[in-house]
Amino acid sequence: xxxxxxxxxxxxxxxxxxxxxxxxxxxxxxxxxxxxxxxxxxxxxxxxxxxxxxxxxxxxxxxxxxxxxxxxxxxxxxxxxxxxxxxxxxxxxxxxxxxxxxxxxxxxxxxxxxxxxxxxxxxxxxxxxxxxxxxxxxxxxxxxxxxxxxxxxxxxxxxxxxxxxxxxxxxxxx
Numbered sequence: 001x002x003x004x005x006x007x008x009x010x011x012x013x014x015x016x017x018x019x020x021x022x023x024x025x026x027x028x029x030x031x032x033x034x035x036x037x038x039x040x041x042x043x044x045x046x047x048x049x050x051x052x053x054x055x056x057x058x059x060x061x062x063x064x065x066x067x068x069x070x071x072x073x074x075x076x077x078x079x080x081x082x083x084x085x086x087x088x089x090x091x092x093x094x095x096x097x098x099x100x101x102x103x104x105x106x107x108x109x110x111x112x113x114x115x116x117x118x119x120x121x122x123x124x125x126x127x128x129x130x131x132x133x134x135x136x137x138x139x140x141x142x143x144x145x146x147x148x149x150x151x152x153x154x155x156x157x158x159x160x161x162x163x164x165x166x167x168x169x170x171x172x173x174x
Contacts, residue, residue: 052173059170062102062109066163069098073156076128080149085135092129095155096122102162109169110162117158124151 076091100122103115110118128148135141 055173056170059109059166059173062166063163063170065098065102066159066166069095070156070159070163073152073159076152077149080145080152083135083143083145085132089129089132089136092125092132096125096129099125099159110165114158114161114165118162121155121158124155128152 072091072095076088076095079088079091099118103110103118103122128151131143131148135143
């Protein structure tokens, strides 16, 4: 038995001496494949984490913008009371452009009915801006402030609903 072990050991030693480069190349290849697979998995996880972070930041940006618009609408009500037509025109234009940008960039966030209401808000603020521009030109005009305040109140409701839907969407994504 010991003679057999000596022959096996001698054969193995000769095999190793003749093929050690090939053996190390095989081990190196296996290690490279293993580490590459792990690196690929780590890169995939990092990409997913990056995308999740980007989505959350975009959601926070959207919430911030909708909150800003909500404050602008409150300011517009104050300006309507004061009949400050140049500022009303500027606020209405800002609201119109900002809401249109939100609709264009964040369709997936809002339900279809809310998207339609936001589209109507764009039209309503366009009407208010046009009227304000006319009242700047005609200082003696007597605009229906109650009507414009009612329009602004309706649009505020739409913005509040958009804020709620955006918050819900953010909570679902978390």
